[in-house]
Amino acid sequence: MRRPQFRVAAKQGRLREADEIRLLEAWIDAGKPARGTKPPPITKSASAAQGKGKGGAPKAAGEYTEYGACTLFDELPLSKKTKDGLRKAGFKEMSEIQRAALPHALCGRDVLGAAKTGSGKTLAFVIPALEKLYRERWGPEDGPGCIVLSPNKDLAGQIFDVFKKVGKFHGFSAGAIVGNRKGLDEEKAVITSLNILVCTPGRLLQHMSETTNFDCAQIQILVIDEADQVLDKKFQEQVDNVVSQLPRVRQTLLFSATQTKSVKDLARVSLKDPEYISVHEEASTATPDNLEQYAMIVPIEQKLNMLWSFIKRHIDSRTLVFLSSVKQVKFVYEVFKKLRPGIPLKCMHGRMKYEVQQAIVAEFKESKSVLFSTDIFARGLDIENVDWVVQVDCPENIALYIHRVGRTARYNKRGKALMFICPEEERMLEKLKATESKIPIYIKKPNTEKLEQISQNIAAVLVKFPNLQQLGKRAFVTYLKSVYLQSDKEVFDLSRFNMENFASYAASLGLPVTPKIRFVRHKKNVPKKYMEDINVKQMKRSLKPEVIEINPRADGNLIVDDEDDDILYPKESKADVNMDDGLDDILYPKESTADTNTEPEKVTQYVPFNF
Numbered sequence: 001m002r003r004p005q006f007r008v009a010a011k012q013g014r015l016r017e018a019d020e021i022r023l024l025e026a027w028i029d030a031g032k033p034a035r036g037t038k039p040p041p042i043t044k045s046a047s048a049a050q051g052k053g054k055g056g057a058p059k060a061a062g063e064y065t066e067y068g069a070c071t072l073f074d075e076l077p078l079s080k081k082t083k084d085g086l087r088k089a090g091f092k093e094m095s096e097i098q099r100a101a102l103p104h105a106l107c108g109r110d111v112l113g114a115a116k117t118g119s120g121k122t123l124a125f126v127i128p129a130l131e132k133l134y135r136e137r138w139g140p141e142d143g144p145g146c147i148v149l150s151p152n153k154d155l156a157g158q159i160f161d162v163f164k165k166v167g168k169f170h171g172f173s174a175g176a177i178v179g180n181r182k183g184l185d186e187e188k189a190v191i192t193s194l195n196i197l198v199c200t201p202g203r204l205l206q207h208m209s210e211t212t213n214f215d216c217a218q219i220q221i222l223v224i225d226e227a228d229q230v231l232d233k234k235f236q237e238q239v240d241n242v243v244s245q246l247p248r249v250r251q252t253l254l255f256s257a258t259q260t261k262s263v264k265d266l267a268r269v270s271l272k273d274p275e276y277i278s279v280h281e282e283a284s285t286a287t288p289d290n291l292e293q294y295a296m297i298v299p300i301e302q303k304l305n306m307l308w309s310f311i312k313r314h315i316d317s318r319t320l321v322f323l324s325s326v327k328q329v330k331f332v333y334e335v336f337k338k339l340r341p342g343i344p345l346k347c348m349h350g351r352m353k354y355e356v357q358q359a360i361v362a363e364f365k366e367s368k369s370v371l372f373s374t375d376i377f378a379r380g381l382d383i384e385n386v387d388w389v390v391q392v393d394c395p396e397n398i399a400l401y402i403h404r405v406g407r408t409a410r411y412n413k414r415g416k417a418l419m420f421i422c423p424e425e426e427r428m429l430e431k432l433k434a435t436e437s438k439i440p441i442y443i444k445k446p447n448t449e450k451l452e453q454i455s456q457n458i459a460a461v462l463v464k465f466p467n468l469q470q471l472g473k474r475a476f477v478t479y480l481k482s483v484y485l486q487s488d489k490e491v492f493d494l495s496r497f498n499m500e501n502f503a504s505y506a507a508s509l510g511l512p513v514t515p516k517i518r519f520v521r522h523k524k525n526v527p528k529k530y531m532e533d534i535n536v537k538q539m540k541r542s543l544k545p546e547v548i549e550i551n552p553r554a555d556g557n558l559i560v561d562d563e564d565d566d567i568l569y570p571k572e573s574k575a576d577v578n579m580d581d582g583l584d585d586i587l588y589p590k591e592s593t594a595d596t597n598t599e600p601e602k603v604t605q606y607v608p609f610n611f
């Protein structure tokens with residue numbers, strides 16, 4: 001039994017909170033910015049005026065200041081607990097997006113926020129979420145009050161970490177739902193009691209339909225990070241289903257560096273009279289100012305040589321390398337590791353267990369190294385001091401380019417980005433260089449004298465490690481598949497490559513022969529035996545069994561016949577092979593045990609946390 005003095009202290013604490021909430025509510029109401037307004041530019045005199053009646057805390061009882069103009073977190077109408085959390089985490093001055101979005105979000109308005117990568121959008125929604133629940137006096141017994149949707153579990157984990165830091169002194173329970181299917185039961189046991197849930201739409205929906213007593217009818221605030229991606233067609237069904245189960249009266253905040261402008265998308269989440277906040281709309285570039293961007297025309301068969309030479313010449317850098325498929329990431333990582341470039345190598349992709357990914361990110365943060373990754377980490381991943389982002393494979397579109405390069409030059413730091421572009425995909429370069437794209441990218445000529453040729457060395461590695469040969473073959477096939485499945489045919493068109501390109505690309509991967517791939521078209525739901533194999537004749541005629549011939553019909557499905565189950569039947573509209581919707585182990589077959597870079601599986605699920 002609690003001793004009386006504890007009860008007295010608890011009661012006094014509650015009363016103090018109630019007083020604070022009353023004061024905050026009055027302050028928020030009295031000083032709220034007019035709709036559609038932006039904060040004034042920061043000038044020295046404006047800064048000095050803070051706290052003296054312009055944007056500081058209330059001067060006297062009943063007298064409130066406008067907070068739309070302030071520059072410091074301390075000057076906002078925030079609870080002491082949030083201010084203490086911010087101070088402890090080292091956040092003092094607001095970034096542009098925070099200055100612009102927080103005053104509107106704090107007074108309960110819906111916000112559609114856009115700002116460059118690395119500009120601090122996370123705090124622009126974490127703070128209002130904490131404050132909303134605090135002012136509503138949300139308690140553990142009230143269940144879920146805030147949902148944050150993120151496109152993948154890694155980003156969910158990262159957002160959760162920010163909640164943990166800033167919400168340290170609050171009493172909410174929160175969790176990032178980041179586990180695999182095995183952890184579902186464990187999640188079910190706690191999810192109903194979490195106040196703040198950070199998760200992917202797929203996993204949330206799964207709980208909505210399978211977890212007894214999991215009720216989101218009281219949700220006060222819905223946040224969608226990377227909103228353009230989460231509202232994209234890949235998540236459409238899931239998001240619509242989730243939103244249909246949330247109350248209509250709620251606050252909604254959408255953020256992204258490349259924001260959706262589609263009215264239809266916005267209608268789907270029923271934004272009410274939202275504030276459109278795009279702090280960098282007038283900026284001359286869509287990418288961070290401190291980012292140097294280069295592109296290099298590199299033939300497909302020279303990409304690995306170029307990558308290797310780059311790594312060897314940047315052994316004192318922290319470099320993030322993007323490749324287009326899991327198989328490529330694994331292959332390049334394994335082979336380069338065997339060739340010992342003189343800098344630690346790591347690899348990361350969406351099929352790894354969450355804890356393994358976390359450990360790899362932590363190691364990458366610690367030491368100068370090269371991290372090979374799929375696009376699962378193109379968005380949101382916040383690692384300080386990444387020196388270089390290298391895109392070995394062409395990004396699917398301009399938005400993806402912006403997010404990939406945005407992994408460096410974060411929050412006023414400097415950074416560099418380099419993209420390899422095959423001559424066959426040069427159209428992408430034109431698109432990036434177009435005035436409206438606002439991407440200052442410079443063409444760099446490859447220095448062929450310094451280019452190390454490593455195909456022979458890779459071939460030797462493959463002889464020594466036959467399982468890598470299989471992996472190389474799969475990397476080859478999945479690369480072609482990823483190009484084939486891209487929707488932008490102006491950029492991605494396999495027919496622009498010729499047989500020699502493919503043969504030398506295979507040789508550059510150290511493969512003794514070009515893998516035999518047949519692209520077969522067939523009508524939907526037509527049994528395999530009736531499929532029209534258009535290439536057999538051509539292949540026989542040319543007597544080249546490794547012929548790759550592509551001749552898809554507009555409505556045709558693609559079959560890659562290489563006896564590799566998980567690439568045999570690519571999902572069409574859900575073409576992103578790296579997409580993580582929280583259901584990865586349902587969508588994709590388990591990896592074979594030959595996967596050498598994943599640690600033993602642990603059952604990971606949620607990471608609940610009581611603030």
Ligand SMILES: Nc1ncnc2c1ncn2[C@@H]1O[C@H](COP(=O)(O)OP(=O)(O)OP(=O)(O)O)[C@@H](O)[C@H]1O
Nearest residue numbers: 093094095117118119120121122123257380382411
């Ligand atoms: N006011 C601030 N003062 C100091 N550092 C900040 C501030 N706001 C954010 N940061 C830091 O800036 C970095 C980038 O922030 P954040 O990840 O929120 O960017 P973002 O805009 O969401 O980027 P992306 O679009 O790539 O997801 C983080 O390390 C964060 O801690």
